[in-house]
Amino acid sequence: MQPNLNRLLRALAREGLEVTYDGHLYTVRLLGDANAPPAEVLLPPDLPVEGKAFRQLAHLAALKHPTGGAVLRVRATPDFHPGDSGVAIGSVLHTRGLVVPGAVGTDINCGMRLHVADIGVEAFLSRRDAFVERMKGHYFFGTRDVSMSSRAAEALLRDGIPGWLLESMEQPLGCAAKADLAQLDKESTRIHLGGALEGEPSWAPSGLVKPGVVRDAGLATIGGGNHFVEVQRVEAVTDRTRAWEWGVREGQLAFMIHSGSRDVGKHVGMAWQDRARAAWPAGAPYPDSGILPLGEPALVAEYLRAEATAANYAFLNRLLLAELLRLTLRELFGDVEAPLVYDVPHNITLPYEGGWLARKGACPAEAEQPVIIPGSMGAASYLMVGCGDAAALASASHGAGRARSRFDMSRGGADRREEALGLTGVDCITLRQERRVEEAPAAYKPIGPVVASQVEAGIVREVARMAPLLTFKA
């Protein structure tokens, strides 16, 4: 246990926050609010905790809406750390009669996508430079064409990937024209919920809903922060049966994509955090946290449609990031299939037990479903299978979790030597060198204990482990 933990807990108690710890689960509650459910955080000893994140979690659990909506449970994953918008990353919020736009935030349907390919590591590394140059062109210099018909754009926003595919078969443009649409269609069953949510195109920025051909500059771009595209090697398979079923074998290359809905999620998320504030009933006291729920059923439904619109866009963003990769592999290595293993959102509101479950940086870990947990750049990533653990609200961590903020890393006086940052031997392709510092392994918790604690708790089981070869960061 960290030596200053007791001091931190006493300090939090003085400001009205009760935090207890039993060695693997923290319980957090606001003193004097007996009606609010306690919030739980699964976190092994020795991993850092911050008071700010506990504070955010307790306030989230205490949210109510004057219409009667309430928070049923709050749970946080081991990659739990403070969030900028007032809600901690790693928060899982089960509600009934209310939803919280701020509990998903602006990076709607941020998520993970994993492909594997039967290409040997030596063969890949022998063409590494050619691969990097082509991918830099696509991801950083705009040598990609992601145009589509306005019908395809509208179908995407309204119906998700199946809608986009159907219209792209009618009029294939851009990436779709070069893609194997039959394979994409077959693979859509490997996207969480089929990549098909019920959206409403008018919630998207206007550039996406216009007559003629839509050319969107944000599609098939990685985005900043912790987002990345990584080439990995499958270094260990622990569950042979399941790995085989999912098409994963030791020694294969893996391609892991972490990205979200870019400007579309920002547009929707910001609009609805404002809307929630404007819709707060006159006279009702504002929640201390400044995080405002929506309670009126019509508003809740409208928000969920808006969120789904951005989520549909994010599914296509990850699909196209992968498609550019797959086209490049075919160019360099011949007819490789590079099938999709799974695509899963970790920033989204979905129906759960008669209410809603908002995950902010938490991967669904439903029974028998694939769970993708990336380590920091330079560390291993994991393909897991969910156990549907109700105590954990069927959710796992979405990564290792930050241990130090971006500011702390880049301007907070961190030791900038490569060894101290953990960057020795890391092959990171970026146009912004400061990104390597902000996102260095030293900024993150160790993935090993984060994953192990969730296996021990019965939330996930390991299927395969992947080691990084090279990482693209915008």
Next chain:
DNA sequence: ATGTGC
């Protein structure tokens, strides 16, 4: 999260 800003 954002071609940002602490």
